[in-house]
Amino acid sequence: MVNFSIKSDYGGNWITSVEPDIYAGIKKGKGLFFEWGFHRIDDFHSARYCTKCGSVGHSEAKCIETPKCYKCGDNLIPSTCNKIECIGCKDNNLKFDKKDTIDHLSRDRKCPIFVEAINRVIINTDYGVS
Numbered sequence: 001m002v003n004f005s006i007k008s009d010y011g012g013n014w015i016t017s018v019e020p021d022i023y024a025g026i027k028k029g030k031g032l033f034f035e036w037g038f039h040r041i042d043d044f045h046s047a048r049y050c051t052k053c054g055s056v057g058h059s060e061a062k063c064i065e066t067p068k069c070y071k072c073g074d075n076l077i078p079s080t081c082n083k084i085e086c087i088g089c090k091d092n093n094l095k096f097d098k099k100d101t102i103d104h105l106s107r108d109r110k111c112p113i114f115v116e117a118i119n120r121v122i123i124n125t126d127y128g129v130s
Contacts, residue, residue: 015044020128045125047117054087054106056117071105088113 006013018026026032031040050058053065054073069076073087089102092113104111 020126045118045121049107056114
């Protein structure tokens with residue numbers, strides 16, 4: 001089943017879902033023959049990002065927080081904000097008395113909070129392997 005597509009510099013990427021036994025067969029062959037061509041298959045993992053509060057793990061539709069600037073977490077309008085401070089790392093530092101770097105956006109793919117969310121998605125994905 002095709003879930004959605006993502007445009008890239010090299011054409012399009014189709015994001016699909018398949019049953020675990022089909023996934024195992026496709027992964028074993030490193031790709032899929034389709035319409036006279038061989039298509040490379042790779043895993044795709046994503047975490048939800050809220051554009052209302054700037055947090056990772058939920059979408060704007062499910063957000064119960066007050067709107068915040070996604071660049072710094074303050075109650076500013078993002079277009080007028082010059083700060084870049086990760087909301088997730090900033091909150092995590094306060095909550096657990098840590099000193100992790102916050103000089104990135106919450107949606108940065110290298111953000112430790114975002115990476116942790118992706119790892120949770122991977123752990124909870126049924127690959128059909130025991």
